Amino acid sequence: MRNIIFIHGLESTGKGFKGQFLKNLFPEILTPDFEPYLSNSISIKVLLEKRMLQLNTVLKDKKNWIIIGSSFGGLMGALYTLKHPEKVKMLILLAPFFGANLINPSKFEPINVPIVVFHGKYDLTASIEKSKSISNMLFSNLEYHIVDDDHFLHVTVEKINWIQLIGKFE
Numbered sequence: 001m002r003n004i005i006f007i008h009g010l011e012s013t014g015k016g017f018k019g020q021f022l023k024n025l026f027p028e029i030l031t032p033d034f035e036p037y038l039s040n041s042i043s044i045k046v047l048l049e050k051r052m053l054q055l056n057t058v059l060k061d062k063k064n065w066i067i068i069g070s071s072f073g074g075l076m077g078a079l080y081t082l083k084h085p086e087k088v089k090m091l092i093l094l095a096p097f098f099g100a101n102l103i104n105p106s107k108f109e110p111i112n113v114p115i116v117v118f119h120g121k122y123d124l125t126a127s128i129e130k131s132k133s134i135s136n137m138l139f140s141n142l143e144y145h146i147v148d149d150d151h152f153l154h155v156t157v158e159k160i161n162w163i164q165l166i167g168k169f170e
Contacts, residue, residue, distance in 0.1 A: 001033060002028055003065045004028060004029045004065070005030040005031075005065060005066075005067055006018060006019050006022050006023075006030070006069075007067065007068070007069040007072035007073030007076050008070060008072075009070060009072045010037050012030050012033030012070070012071075012148065014034075018068075018153075019031040022068065026110060026166075030058065034076075035047060035050045035051050036040060045102065048072075048075070056080070059080065063086065063088075064087070064088075066086055066088075066090045066169070067091045067092070069093055069096065071095050071125065072097050074096030075096055075098060075102055075103060077093065077096075078096060079093075079103060080104065081111065081115075085112070089169060089170075090116070090166065090169040091113055091114070091116075092118075093135075094156075095126045096119070096131050097125070097126040097131075098126070098130050098131050098135075099126060108138055110138055110139065111138065111140065113139070114143075115139040115143070116165065116168050117131065117142070117143070118145045118156050119131055119144070119145070121147065122151075123150055125151040
């Protein structure tokens with residue numbers, strides 16, 4: 001049995017398009033719903049702290065995780081992997097949101113966990129430049145794909161051969 005999790009974005013849930021798409025491919029995948037984002041009630045930094053506590057609880061008892069993180073969930077997956085590289089087999093980032101100074105590369109040593117990034121060249125939400133720059137600083141085993149898509153990556157998610165992608169790291 002694989003330990004695989006999908007971490008949704010800021011305003012999404014585990015039951016959104018990507019979560020359901022991946023659940024159809026990998027019935028064993030965890031697609032938890034994290035603390036909802038209510039823009040008026042909580043700062044993004046506090047929300048990140050709360051969601052990271054939830055993620056740590058979900059992932060604490062197992063290792064060899066395959067983590068798939070989308071946007072804000074990509075930030076969460078990256079932070080978890082940087083803090084616990086021994087527990088992560090592979091990290092797949094979908095348009096990771098590395099903005100708003102929520103990740104500081106100077107606080108981490110580069111890690112050698114296999115990381116695959118897909119980022120849409122028409123992304124107006126998460127900066128490709130920032131994502132690529134931070135990814136290059138933090139991940140020494142990095143495969144970075146700039147794809148013909150927007151931030152939501154719906155076309156790309158459907159085109160990726162997920163079985164092959166995940167299979168090459170098993």
